[in-house]
Amino acid sequence: MPLSVEEIRKDFPIFERTVRDGKKLIYLDSGATSQKPNAVIDAESDFYRFHNSAAHRGVHQLAEEATDAYEGARETVATFLGAPGGSNEIVFTKSATEALNLLAYAMGNAAPGSRFALEPGDRIVVTEMEHHSNLVPWQQLAQRTGAELAWFEVTPDGRLDLSALDTVISHGTKVVALTHQSNVLGTINPLDEIVRRAHEVGAVVILDACQSAPHMRINVEELGIDFLAFSGHKALGPTGVGVLWGRINLLENLPPFLFGGSMIEMVTMTSATWAPVPQKFEAGVPNMAQAVGLAAALDYLTKIGMDNIHAHESALTGLLLDKLLAIDKVAVIGPTSNTERGSALSFTVSDIHPHDLGQFLDSQGIAVRTGAHCAWPLARRLNVSATTRASLYLYNDEQDCQALADGVVAAQRYFGSF
Amino acid sequence: MQLDSLYQEVILDHYKHPQHKGLSSNFDAQVHHVNTSCGDEITLNITLEADIVSSLTWDGQGCSISQASVSMMSDLLLGKSINDASAILSSFCELMASKGTSTGDADLLEDAVAFAGVSKFPGRIKCALLGWMAFKDVVIQAQSK
């Protein structure tokens, strides 16, 4: 069903404001963080206004309500991801970055001989298109354990080079961590082959779904993966909440990462035992209002329909690709075909540095991201020090795409005029 | 348009025709500075004779603001004593911190007062300062040799 962007925008108060001396806001930076609908802003503030209390602590009414709201949010996330083991497979973190670090540190805590324990001779596999958040934690784990870090390279057209799949995911591989959709290139990675090979050698597959979960229907069971991470704030939700999903039997066998209140079962002066999952991974009073806000966001997305959202973005991406590629001296960094591709679109305009282009576009009310997008190795690989990235969401429309294309042409005129 | 206060003609001129770009083969000290938020990079070579900057060359890549700034800086500081160069550096840093309230000391900064407009764009101040921070660093290294 086609989306009514006009109706959708009414739900997002930020579109009522203007920027840079009265210009209409053209927000093309949802890949960095999405805007928030009233439903989310209200859910978060209503939690503080009416139900605020520490979840899982105390017997008073507010504590009950806070616990229900927080645990209800966990149910919503489990349904959103199609978690086969239900809400016990959902761990709330502060962000995707924390979720990925949780996994890397927890594996570092694994007892020798456990399937998660890494040692020299073992391998961690990533890709050259990872966001720093799904690269640096694994680099560090490799350094701490003596395991080897290996990676899939990226082809010039921005796809994963899987020609050496069976040698990259070698027999000693214990972890394969990769992004579902590149935040720079927009590439959606093919998972079937990777998952099959990873499981053949006994590795777990960790999916960074930061750029996919907000934009398409995700079913972890169908994807066949073992862990998944995403950030609430890129999916219409509040900042300060992220999600780690893991298969229940894996989470049960994974040691904790952060220690403290709520994550214990018994404590003596010298030792402690752990609460069952997911509490084992949620030390301290959690970000309750943010989890509740995230659940409101996922409800909002689900009501519109993830397939509808994906179809909408896909159509706009095709349009934007055509418009940008039609402009002289514009190069798209990433797939130029609109298949297996999401709505993050990076490009360069020769003679205009992305920083300058971004500044010019800002003067037109257009918000884009410029730089290396937290993926330096990828930038180096593709031989671009920086790009301009437009990223779309359900509240963008054809006019936004046209405004960007017009803005690029106007920038060429502006910077060419000296 | 407010944008014009950022992109002064003299800035774009230096961007398109950078001065002292191309690293000297001899130098007393060399530094490499990176703006981690956007990836702009500058390598700066210095040679001192007594306490005069006798050679200042650079190479780099980045936006018009960072590249024009290092170009203008090398033009300005070449041949100056370390003391004079430090005074100019302080004056430029003050200008960048002025949030658009200062037009800059033209006696000291000469053409570099064109960067006054940058101080109104918080996202770009680091770009303008990249080369100057590299200079501060390279002088310390050259002097400690």
Ligand SMILES: Cc1ncc(COP(=O)(O)O)c(C=O)c1O
């Ligand atoms: C692909 C990808 N992974 C990880 C992250 C990190 O997300 P956060 O900063 O919310 O933890 C991002 C955010 O930019 C991303 O795009």
